[in-house]
Amino acid sequence: MFTLNDYRIFGLNxxxxxxxxxxxxxxxxxxxxxxxxxxxxxxxxxxxxxxxDNYQFDNGRFLFHVPETAFYSIxxxxxxTITPYPGADEAKIRLFLLGTCMGVLLMQRGILPLHGxxxxxxxxVYAIVGESGxxxxxxxxxxxxxxxxxxxxxxxxxxxxxxxxxxTVYPSYPQQKLWEESIEQLGxxxxxxxxxxxxxxxxxxxxxxxxxxxxxxxxxxxxxxxxSEPEPSLKAYNRLEGLHVLNVHTxxxxxxxxxNLQQWQFQSIARLASGLPVYQLRRPADGFSAFNxxxxxVSLTNKKEVVIS
Amino acid sequence: xxxxxxxxxxxxxxxxxxxxxxxxxEKIMLSIENGKYYNLGQLGGRVWELMASPVSIQDMVKQxxxxxxxxxxxxxxxxxTFLQQLKSEGLxxxxxx
Numbered sequence: 001m002f003t004l005n006d007y008r009i010f011g012l013n014x015x016x017x018x019x020x021x022x023x024x025x026x027x028x029x030x031x032x033x034x035x036x037x038x039x040x041x042x043x044x045x046x047x048x049x050x051x052x053d054n055y056q057f058d059n060g061r062f063l064f065h066v067p068e069t070a071f072y073s074i075x076x077x078x079x080x081t082i083t084p085y086p087g088a089d090e091a092k093i094r095l096f097l098l099g100t101c102m103g104v105l106l107m108q109r110g111i112l113p114l115h116g117x118x119x120x121x122x123x124x125v126y127a128i129v130g131e132s133g134x135x136x137x138x139x140x141x142x143x144x145x146x147x148x149x150x151x152x153x154x155x156x157x158x159x160x161x162x163x164x165x166x167x168t169v170y171p172s173y174p175q176q177k178l179w180e181e182s183i184e185q186l187g188x189x190x191x192x193x194x195x196x197x198x199x200x201x202x203x204x205x206x207x208x209x210x211x212x213x214x215x216x217x218x219x220x221x222x223x224x225x226x227x228s229e230p231e232p233s234l235k236a237y238n239r240l241e242g243l244h245v246l247n248v249h250t251x252x253x254x255x256x257x258x259x260n261l262q263q264w265q266f267q268s269i270a271r272l273a274s275g276l277p278v279y280q281l282r283r284p285a286d287g288f289s290a291f292n293x294x295x296x297x298v299s300l301t302n303k304k305e306v307v308i309s
Numbered sequence: 310x311x312x313x314x315x316x317x318x319x320x321x322x323x324x325x326x327x328x329x330x331x332x333x334x335e336k337i338m339l340s341i342e343n344g345k346y347y348n349l350g351q352l353g354g355r356v357w358e359l360m361a362s363p364v365s366i367q368d369m370v371k372q373x374x375x376x377x378x379x380x381x382x383x384x385x386x387x388x389x390t391f392l393q394q395l396k397s398e399g400l401x402x403x404x405x406x
Contacts, residue, residue, distance in 0.1 A: 266329075
């Protein structure tokens with residue numbers, strides 16, 4: 001665990017004391033790093049400072065506690081320090097490091113994290129957001145299956161330009177988390193993949209061959225909703241509805257208040273919503289339809305091009 | 310809805326507890342307390358800005374007629390109607406001078 005590794009995640013050069021098999025390693029010499037991930041020796045218990053909540057904001061440091069796993073400290077968007085519990089599972093330590101910790105780090109750096117998957121269609125990024133269980137990852141996997149590259153499957157890092165509504169998405173790391181049911185429906189075999197810690201039926205599926213490593217412009221957001229109708233349907237939201245979608249699906253939005261970043265986030269999503277098309281895609285609760293949904297989204301991008309030209 | 314008239318010796322000021330931004334030139338707000346969104350529009354956004362600190366309707370109208378092509382009488386009437394809406398939503402506070 002005490003080796004030194006260099007990775008590139010969300011467009012950031014990261015020097016890490018903990019091995020991250022999920023992420024792309026940087027080959028070659030890097031003189032400047034954006035982020036350092038430090039690892040303290042394991043500590044039995046320092047829960048005293050977390051009396052009521054597992055989150056704390058103190059003097060520019062964001063503190064985060066995961067019982068039986070680790071304490072994390074995230075500072076100024078440049079440093080993450082991990083203090084594991086003795087004997088804690090490394091996969092679980094990484095799960096929260098790559099999830100919540102990176103999300104908070106992005107916010108500290110002024111990069112808006114959305115929760116969902118992002119796929120690349122004709123060199124442009126489409127973000128798929130939705131509630132847990134809406135089918136974001138399954139839909140993203142279906143895109144991958146028919147040849148569209150993926151850019152992330154959990155945290156969508158959106159970098160806004162200072163002087164326009166244009167936004168760029170930065171790639172995360174080439175891994176999907178899929179339920180056994182989805183793996184089977186997509187014609188994959190679950191015994192080929194390792195199960196994610198304590199989530200017996202959820203598997204980590206590496207997708208290096210179908211992963212986009214270049215930052216690309218964000219062209220649209222699709223909110224996926226599990227509905228009771230028998231057929232899928234697609235509609236465009238108006239701007240205020242789009243703003244609400246971006247607000248609800250901001251990654252870890254419950255922490256914005258603690259981080260004192262509510263006003264920043266609201267300004268960011270308002271800037272995004274002023275120019276970005278946001279759609280609602282309703283899919284039937286029953287019956288597998290992921291490939292059908294892929295067609296719907298792709299035809300949407302075609303339609304838009306016709307209108308422009 | 311109450312039909313309170315804001316009198317000449319009363320001042321109006323923005324309420325706290327809203328996130329404020331702009332979308333396509335229009336002022337938009339989100340109530341932190343109840344999660345409700347508001348679009349004040351462009352002109353409404355300007356009126357909102359004028360209420361950053363307590364101000365009388367007369368002073369607001371004086372300012373607005375220099376920025377927009379509108380008669381003081383018509384301007385005051387529109388501002389009053391707009392402020393009533395803001396007041397009923399709790400977006401502004403009315404204080405005695």
